[in-house]
Amino acid sequence: MRKPCLVGKDKQVVPEDVLSIELTMIESLDSQDVSCWIVDMSDWRKGWQKIAAIREHLSPKVYLRPVVYLHADNSMPAEISKAADGQLAHGLDNSKGLDELSSRFEATNQWIDHLPDPNAAVDANIAFKVLRLIASRNNVQEPVTTVRRKSGYVYPILEPLFSKRDEGALETLEFLEAQKLISGDFVSKAHFCSSCSSAFINFKEACPQCGSDDLNVDELVHHFRCAHMAVMSDFKRGSSMVCPKCDRELHHIGVDYDKPSIMYSCNHCSHGFQEPSIMTTCYNCGRSTEPENQHTRLIRAYSISAIGQNAASYGMEALFSKILDSELQLCSFDAFRDFYRVEAARIKRYKKSESSLVMIALRDIDKLYVRLGGRATEVFAELSTVFRTVLRLSDVITARNESIFFVIMTETSTTYAERAVERLHEGIIELLTNNLDFDPDMSSLIKPITVDMDLDQTLEAFLQS
Amino acid sequence: MIFENALDFFLRMDTAKMLAYFWPFFLLDMTRYLLLDVVVISIYSVKNWFQRDKIERARRQLYSEKPLVSLIIPGKNEGKHIPRLAESLARQTYKNIEIVIVDDGSDDDTEEICRKLEQEGKIDRFIRNEVRGGKASAANTAMRFSHGKYIVHIDADSHLAFDSVETILLPFYMDPNIGAVGGDVRVANTGDAFVTRLQGIEYMKAISTGRTVSSELGILRIIAGAHGAFRRDILNRLHGWDVGPGLDGDITLKIRKLGFRVVHEPHAVCYTNVPKTFRALAKQRFRWDRSMVRFRVRKHRDILLMNSNFSILNFLASAENIFFNLVLDFKWWIYIIQIVLFNPSVLEYIFLINLILYMLANYLEFLVACALLHSSMRRRDFFLVLYIPLVPIYTGIYLRIVRTYAYIMEFLHGASYMDKWNPWKVSRVVKREKL
Known part of the structure; x- marks a missing residue:
């Protein structure tokens, strides 16, 4: 018990x-x-x-x-x-x-x-932890509004997982939904700052001419008798309403006057208009922009799917590796080991060429989908393209996990392999740092392939480093 | 055979007999609408030739001052016409303009069309009144939210010639006592139907020539709503337009009463869409003709009285209109009765000769209009000459019946107060207060 x-x-x-x-x-x-x-x-x-x-x-x-x-x-x-x-x-x-x-x-x-x-x-991947938490409870995770998080919504059971950072829950859930591991039902729609992802955005009416939000709103009044049209303030005389054109007092709306419209006037540039622009300002970062430039996100209540239940029990397939596999046909580690053995033997026998073993660690890749949610798929596809353009069809590639990749570069000296890794690094930096302001932690190690080198030990040493 | 007999009948008449049989033509219509037109337009043309320098000075002064001009366009369910109008306004030679459109509670896609034009910067301001208030209230809304020194009122179903705004402003710089200038309204859709061609001829005669003559005589009584320019300070004094129908004639008389001149500018051209069926035309004219009784005879009857504000020109402007339109409209029925009672045997000859006389007069009037407008006439306008033989029937019978019916209905029932042209809430108040 x-x-x-x-x-x-x-x-x-x-x-x-x-x-x-x-x-x-x-x-x-x-x-x-x-x-x-x-x-x-x-x-x-x-x-x-x-x-x-x-x-x-x-x-x-x-x-x-x-x-x-x-x-x-x-x-x-x-x-x-x-x-x-x-x-x-x-x-x-x-x-x-x-x-x-x-x-x-x-x-x-x-x-x-x-x-x-x-x-x-050891569950280090936060998305996997989220998946397992949802699967283990087997109930619907409902969002709750909060002012304590800049995302404005939290999923209470999952909340402690994200206690040290003020973001990621929504994105992680979106990512899991995109993988069909959980399914969501619409709860609400919310605007988020496209710069800092804060949900605390002030929507305000602004002058379409000068952008000022110092506006007056006045009702238009139509006096039936003389067809005079003016804003309400023009008719005000003390506590009563008197027509400035015919000097008659207005008594009953609908009988001797009505209010067919409203007019805005800008206190800054005096522009009069009926359709103010809508501007948004983020309370967190202060950025002002039109609503259409902000990010709109569906807030959903999530429950585990059948695939998700299975993935929660037996492990989640790494998304990046999956995409990379479709682009470069990753081989299994056992097959990689066999290739390595054959290549080492071939080099020893002919002694005419050299090949290189390249080990690449691209850490923090999981942070990308925490940050990007469902959009991570597109970025991973771009990353895979970078790999494909640098590596050749004759190269043999395997993935240890989502972040560690081993490559046999056939007929490639360590010098050329270094250049290839440099190009790979540059491509990744350009995609992630320049476009997404995301700084990946990338390291690599290059060794010439020889029969004397123990593959497992070399790889382990790289992983330990 | 009947033509030969009619000709024989006509040629055998002495002058006295001729006047006895055809007095409406010789004594009234030919004198007022043909001889007077020929004389005045001839003088006008000569005067204009001598005023070339003055006109150029006015143009230079206009461009040196470059005042903001507000083009205000009130309308209901006119969205389909607005893009073409906006396009014609964008092409104006005078550029310091602001375009203000007021939608008087349209229930079609006018709002979407105008908001789009506003976003594209093709119009400066679009104001929508969710609840219809009538054309005067829409025009007053536009006036309230415009800023120009001059206000040009344009009907939404019209469009302007490229130099129209510039041309309509020139009279203000030629005489500081001018309070309003009427633009020349011509038919845009002459090619659409038989009835639009007849209206094309009618507009050339009645508006282009007729109003130029009235203007020269100082008795112009209407600035067309389709295209009229006003000084803002004067409109402010008047607080804009009063409830219609007939608000354009009403405001013209109010400006005259303030002591300002109103003139017509035949070269400031506006093209407007006219009714395409006789039924729609009858409806339009029924409205126009009733307003003559309502405004000239009732609201502004003080113009006809000898009081401290009496002005002979204002008196003539109103009296001429009442006499030639209202009184002489009934003279036709007297004439018909006279012929039927006293000369039934020659009825067909008299009808035929009248038809020929009026047809010839119309040809001459068309010629006068061509002489006046030739520089701004479109090629197709000249072909309207083919339809002139039918104009006497159009104006003499069709329009006369509509006009007579309108006058009777207005005198007996105050039909204009029940007109759906104004919303009922407005008509009810205006009728109750006999405005």
């Missing part, structure tokens, strides 16, 4: 049927015995830090485990109060309540237990 575990007991007396552990020691606990993490929220800011630490943990056994609030009060923001899987209403002494809680989370815990190799697994 699993038991709830209080995280950071402080000075509390913990009953026997509740485990307790300090946050720093959480990894040492066999969390398979834990039904949920209990977090004391009497100081919700401190409690929130603990939840964030749990969710940011790399082990799925830790971060996927349900979280329950103890001593939750009403002062905490709505998105934080909804970020837990449950609340302990009657404290730790109510053993019946604790049992009920444990049994309530049994389905989620069994889902975690069924993950392949859950003890050794």
